[in-house]
Amino acid sequence: MQLRFTEADERFRGEVSDWLSDNLAGDFSSIRHRGGPGDEHVFVEERKAWEKCLAEGGWTCIGWPEAWGGKDATIEQQVIFNEEYARAGGPGRVGHIGETLTGPTLLAFGSEAQKQRYLPGIRAGKELWCQGYSEPGAGSDLSAVRTRAILDESTQSWRITGQKVWTSLAHESDFVFVLARTDPAQKAHKGLGFFLVPMNQPGVTIRPITQLTGTAEFNEVFFDEAICGKDDIVGEPGAGWKVAMGLLGFERGVSTLGQQMLFQTELDEVIRIARENGSSKNPALRQRIAEAHIGLRTLRYNSLRMLSGGDDGSLSREAMIYKLCWSSWHRNLGKLAMDVLGPEAELLESEPYNLGRLQSLFLFTRADTIYGGTNQIQRNIIAERALGMPREPRGES
């Protein structure tokens, strides 16, 4: 058990940090610290340019195999990259769905042709991806997807019809991966397919969802006979569930350390305000600030255990608690920020409804405990998979 990084790792850290301070400058200065969760709708053009700059520097997809343009970076190096990226104020990555979800999925389940078609565009920061999983009737229960995919042998293409929801950056993306039912006779996990679908086509319509913040990070995406090639299915028709579940597994990982650096910035801001406005003298707030500090450090060491392979070589326990931990922590930080601000918390920056950064944090963190599996679903997962307790019975639908 070793807390410190090796000297070689620290040299790598220096490289990352040097490159970032050289490049995240000039025109890119304006996007530092922007575009994170709750802020994904801002500076999109600039962030697209930044994604390409990052790619040219060799800093996209560093965990991928060298054969596909990656650096085969170790877990430690990926941790370091994410930490330094966050520390430098690196903006929210428009390419992150492609890099962390599509890419690993294709590497694990894709055909050679699919890899050759799609991986380079992601690696180059030129082709952006979004996800098409949830549907209005299939939120926590992903297996209830009703979007249909029908193979049209005459045109050698799949025709996809249905509705997806909670898709971020849909209108900026070139492709979407879609979980759709290939066999309408089958239910639940069976008869699904995993499709790679171009966004820029007449069959795809996007409608932004306005949130309680007044902004719209998420979208509904409507598919009306949208088309993708016969070969643009990952795995066999009917095997979509396996691919989709594999993809969800990739969501956990080294990016958590970068996320925590953002959290630290937010907590630092709360502490700064508390010291400045005298909230730091309030005993109840002192306890909560200390708790927030402990909670964030806990996230860090939970992650490091997870990334180090766990006590027994498995990712399982630490990984299963991670979502529940961070989302609850972040939500509590949002409320703490308001209480530290005191009466000022209520004042907007300007009309009509321009929220300050911490107000945005407060409101948007209510989503954290919901998307990507609600806290209730997370507790089910922990109880059933980590503790071996009985599964919730399905109703008869």
Next chain:
Amino acid sequence: MQLRFTEADERFRGEVSDWLSDNLAGDFSSIRHRGGPGDEHVFVEERKAWEKCLAEGGWTCIGWPEAWGGKDATIEQQVIFNEEYARAGGPGRVGHIGETLTGPTLLAFGSEAQKQRYLPGIRAGKELWCQGYSEPGAGSDLSAVRTRAILDESTQSWRITGQKVWTSLAHESDFVFVLARTDPAQKAHKGLGFFLVPMNQPGVTIRPITQLTGTAEFNEVFFDEAICGKDDIVGEPGAGWKVAMGLLGFERGVSTLGQQMLFQTELDEVIRIARENGSSKNPALRQRIAEAHIGLRTLRYNSLRMLSGGDDGSLSREAMIYKLCWSSWHRNLGKLAMDVLGPEAELLESEPYNLGRLQSLFLFTRADTIYGGTNQIQRNIIAERALGMPREPRGES
């Protein structure tokens, strides 16, 4: 909506308080403040004598009809009696099961002969009762009782066999009411009977259950062909569930105000210690003491709303939350008491395991959220009955 008692009520309060200060004196001084929950095993002989003294003064069963020796006391008078009784340090009532459970049950469901046989003994403080509801396999799920009652026509008596548990004061009681299955072919709520059974007979064996406090308030009671008369069944064979549920309804009520006076004494003691040992300067403890104060006052006004018939004339909502409220409050008080005591909390009064009053409180209040319906069961009840949400499905047993 009127907070204050009428002048007539206040005169009644004076009567009660005068009688108590005259009578809860001399030899009875030693049992003041004793024999409450967690302390029920002490001074039993003295408390039996006190019960008779109370009866002679006309202060048992005051809510009963005058025809059965009661005073037909109004809710307000019963509240006042319970408050003054607690304020005077009146000891835990050995007769309370008879007065508050058996009596009302017989008044509602009993035959004239049963009333004549049993009510006077309860009213006189001479015949004590205990309850036989829960079984090792039927705790939260009372309908799972397996104790059997068979009618022996030859002797005109019921023969009862089975095991009950969590029976307090079993070895001091003259009678027990027993929920038992009269028809073994029936399951769950059906085929049950409600029996009045003498304790002093060879078929009844009592085994105390030692608790985490080292003391034994509760008992297991074993019935091995225990006998009661053919007429000692309340209601028809098979109608036991209705009687039993009616009885549970009587548990809520005016005694809650007396219970709260005991709670107030405990909270006052915690506050006294906090002021004395400097814990009152600890900000986290200050918040919790204030919360405890709010919580206790909340119990009071919840009860008053409940006893006043609720906003819409029904007992329902306030009554349904009451158990969950008080048990959680009391459990939290136990922990608060330990934290206020600080390091001293760990020290016993003496060996081998003689707990101080607040230590007892701390340990015994862990039972409060379990017996009489766990907090989980209470939440089910609230969700299903007050909010109309779907019932938990039964398993297939």
Next chain:
Amino acid sequence: MKFSFTDEQLMLKDSAEGFLAEHAGSGVVRHAMVSQSGIDEALWDKICTEMYWQAILVPEAWGGLGLGLVESVIVLEQIGRVLAPVPIAAGVQSVLALRTVAHHDLAQTLLTELAQGKLVALAHTAARPHWGAAGVEVVATETNDGFILNGEARFVASGHSADALLVVAQLDGDLGLFQVTPDQVGVTLSKTPTMDQTRPMGLLQLSKVTVAAAQCLAQSWRQHLDAVLNLSRILIGAEQVGCAQASLDQSVAYVSERVQFGRTIASYQAIKHKAADMMLKVESSRSLLYYAACVGDEALLGTASEEDLREAAAMLASSAGDAAFFCAGTGIQLHGGVGITEEYDIQLYFKRARSMEAYLGRPDQQREVLATMLLDGDDGHAA
């Protein structure tokens, strides 16, 4: 002792519930909250002319209904339940302030006008961060024939739309209470854009504002400010209970419709137990609300002490503040994804709950008030 509503009170509750269900739906709220005033004028007129709630606490002598705090919280609970965009809480607060100086001619005039539906707002603090006397930033200077007022008051409930303002100002080591109108020279009145759009607040800036001696309602008003704020906490408590109840109701309705894994999500114990916890908090706060309202009525009659009122208000503010925030926050969680969309109302309750929780002091600050009463005095009372 009868801790339940009288028949008249039940009728008042039912009529308020019915009226608001008919006239103050979600559309009305959403329309008003993006308007300049934040008020639905038509609804307010209808209330003032048909329901007369603005006059509930105004003594009959000045054209009011002469009812009490209990009746006020009955109405405000229903107002909070639908987030009705009307300035009733602000008006009632001003009535409470004016009742402390009811011997004064101007106060009687204002009470009469309030009963007729004119909006008078109380401007008492800059809240940086104190809500009480320590937060008063308007300063009054006595002149030969009156006073000059300078300074700023913030968070003035419905203040930007007020016809007249009651301004609390530092005066000779105590506090004075003055009447000011928006059209006076040196008075700037504006709307403060806030995160919660359903409870608009105004900013009052005073620059060398001359007020006549007759506009001074009191010169030693400090002792009254505490009482008025504690009574105001009871009014807010009523809205909080209503907000908590609505959050519970809407959440139970939603989870009863929503199906996942082939079951309505209302059938999951995790959901049911959250709803049970919400109800527990709603009912507990409601009990404290009715208690506090009774104490408030006694305080108005002079039969309850300052300490009794302070204690009742602090208990309620702590409990109802937590309840509203818990219920609205949990409500969002029970709504799942749609809970964070603009489309559903639960987010409006969430923002409102936060705004009300902070107004006049957070729950933890109220608990500290109680701790002081319980722990710091020589005899268990405040030092």
Next chain:
Amino acid sequence: MKFSFTDEQLMLKDSAEGFLAEHAGSGVVRHAMVSQSGIDEALWDKICTEMYWQAILVPEAWGGLGLGLVESVIVLEQIGRVLAPVPIAAGVQSVLALRTVAHHDLAQTLLTELAQGKLVALAHTAARPHWGAAGVEVVATETNDGFILNGEARFVASGHSADALLVVAQLDGDLGLFQVTPDQVGVTLSKTPTMDQTRPMGLLQLSKVTVAAAQCLAQSWRQHLDAVLNLSRILIGAEQVGCAQASLDQSVAYVSERVQFGRTIASYQAIKHKAADMMLKVESSRSLLYYAACVGDEALLGTASEEDLREAAAMLASSAGDAAFFCAGTGIQLHGGVGITEEYDIQLYFKRARSMEAYLGRPDQQREVLATMLLDGDDGHAA
């Protein structure tokens, strides 16, 4: 950076788990806890001769294993998991104290004896209520050829059974560290009856006890006391994590057996979610435990600062203290009626959790330590 066990550490964990499963069952605990010493001597002998855990932190130069804090917490986590009635935590604490004065001949002798299984206990506070320097009530007075000690130390971990004691005493405005043996004139050593019977504590009373100059291990030991207590908090944290884990394991096992309403109660979501919350707390505390142990090892090597150690210890004590109490308390709830009977073990963990949570400062007090570091200094560090 490798935040997981080495192969050697994994072996140590597995061997500790296996050994204790075989030799430290519930019967052993229950037998010891009503005995005079509170210790199972046979088990302790077996550990000292076969497992050598008492020597884990003793440097190799004095016959120890020369291992670190990480290895210590690995063993203590397993000890806490079964409530093993052996004085290992007390011994390790004394080793930590002695390592601060390792240049001293007597310290070397004591370390050697500790490695051989002698029990040396640290008597440092009367805890009325301070656990640190402010709580030291033994006073040392210098004489011509030594010192006189007077006063009392309470809550001495396993102190009543100790072969020797390290006594912290007020000395000339600083603290001295002395060795005292129970047979010295003026020394009274007794067992303190405590609510938690699984972690016995001693009372040391000193009345004009003469100690030779050679028995004085240090005269300016105040700075070291803080460090030793922070390292002790890490040891306790390990036992707390073990206690929390055992509470979870036993509760899941029980609810999986118990049937109500025709289902194992493990199938109810209310039960499952409580168990999930328990696991979340166990794993979170465990992460902080391993972090704190790493910092502790760095502190022993001089590569971590006092502040780093204080912070790590405070975070762990807050988190693990809460986790153990929450898990044991929730464990009782999940056991239902039998949870409060003497028969089941969960109540032993509950009492143990409470005792450990209070020892060396409650979680809220630890959070206040952190708040001071975060909020009160000029630069974010402690003033």
